[in-house]
Amino acid sequence: MEKFSIRVNIAERYYPLKIEREDEEKVRRAVKLINEKVLSYKQRHGDKDVQDWLAMVSMYFAMKVVENEQNQLLPKTISGLQDLDKKLSEYLDYVTEK
Numbered sequence: 533m534e535k536f537s538i539r540v541n542i543a544e545r546y547y548p549l550k551i552e553r554e555d556e557e558k559v560r561r562a563v564k565l566i567n568e569k570v571l572s573y574k575q576r577h578g579d580k581d582v583q584d585w586l587a588m589v590s591m592y593f594a595m596k597v598v599e600n601e602q603n604q605l606l607p608k609t610i611s612g613l614q615d616l617d618k619k620l621s622e623y624l625d626y627v628t629e630k
Contacts (some may be wrong), residue, residue: 543570543582569593 535550540563551559566589573585 542566543586545582566593 533552533554535552537548537550538556538559539546539548540559541547542563543566549559569589569592570582570585573580573588577584577588
């Protein structure tokens, strides 16, 4: 895939990026989310500097990643418990039949 250059503005600072063309929309949406969250923190905590706002935004998005990871593990855990329940039921049926 061919990469191309874009410039993004995050918290009033420009960054050059080389990205895949198909990732452009995702990158721009991510930048928009970051800037919206920075603005939100800026409005609530105006006495901080940009570094503080970016740290708070980083923590917010890191928490979302952790929540997402936990939510992805939940179906596997439920499935494993259902399998275990089935096996235990089959075993108990077998034992009680004797």
